[in-house]
Amino acid sequence: MRKIVLLSALFTSQAFAADYDLKSAMKQMKLDFKQAAEAQSVEEMQTAIDSFSRLITQSQSAAYPPEKQNLYIEGFNKLSLSIEAINQELQQGDLKGAKQELKVIDGLREEYHDKRNPSIWSKIFG
Numbered sequence: 001m002r003k004i005v006l007l008s009a010l011f012t013s014q015a016f017a018a019d020y021d022l023k024s025a026m027k028q029m030k031l032d033f034k035q036a037a038e039a040q041s042v043e044e045m046q047t048a049i050d051s052f053s054r055l056i057t058q059s060q061s062a063a064y065p066p067e068k069q070n071l072y073i074e075g076f077n078k079l080s081l082s083i084e085a086i087n088q089e090l091q092q093g094d095l096k097g098a099k100q101e102l103k104v105i106d107g108l109r110e111e112y113h114d115k116r117n118p119s120i121w122s123k124i125f126g
Helices: 002-018 022-038 042-060 066-091 095-116 120-125
Strands: none
Touching: 022 042, 022 095, 042 066, 042 095, 066 095
């Protein structure tokens, strides 16, 4: 009986990871990013960054197609490092510095979206 419960828990957790809605998470990350960029106070920006950080953590633990797993995890790990830098700026009360760090996230967004969905021209010409 115990084996059945353990197997059931294993399959349930795998199903949850497989059902993770990355597209929805990315939309929310976009909204959180925009709110962080438009924040007028450290507190406002911290709220948006906390939400963004939670989504990254959830995204890191989700299952992805094997051919894209490493790419996704690499990107989420880089985002986590950027979030840490932003949090350090916010802890020091430096809203301007934290907003500067948001540019790193925007660069990562462009880089990894291009890697995830390469254009036909990059496939042809490398």
